[in-house]
Amino acid sequence: MSIVWIAVIAASVLSFAQKWVGYQAPPDVLERPRIARITTMLPIALLGALVATQAATSGVEIVxxxxxxxxxxxxxxxxxxxxxxxxxxxxxxxxxxxxxxxxx
The missing domain is CATH 1.10.287 (Helix Hairpins)
Structure with missing residues (x-):
């Protein structure tokens, strides 16, 4: 098995574990105003970063x-x-x- 597949499997396991830990968080923690604001804005920031990366780069160059x-x-x-x-x-x-x- 190549190092790439090991990295893919490790990332998958870590992603699943992170999602599972998120489900284990008590609701009162997630309802705090600061946490609620962060969790609301996080998808927007991630999508913005994805759009910027796809629109302004080609490989490792900015174009x-x-x-x-x-x-x-x-x-x-x-x-x-x-x-x-x-x-x-x-x-x-x-x-x-x-x-x-x-x-x-």
């Missing part, structure tokens, strides 16, 4: 290409409260257009 322009259009459309389908299609059209013009 500025059509993905960032499409992300900018998506942010503007979301700020204008456009329907989600319009946001996705608008961002896709901008990315496709810029790539057709040879950028990114």
């Amino acid at each position: 500025l290409d059509a993905r960032l322009a499409a992300l900018g259009v998506a942010v503007v459309l979301l700020a204008l409260r456009a329907p989600f389908l319009v946001v996705v299609i608008g961002a896709a059209l901008v990315a496709a257009g810029l790539r057709a013009l040879g950028w990114g």
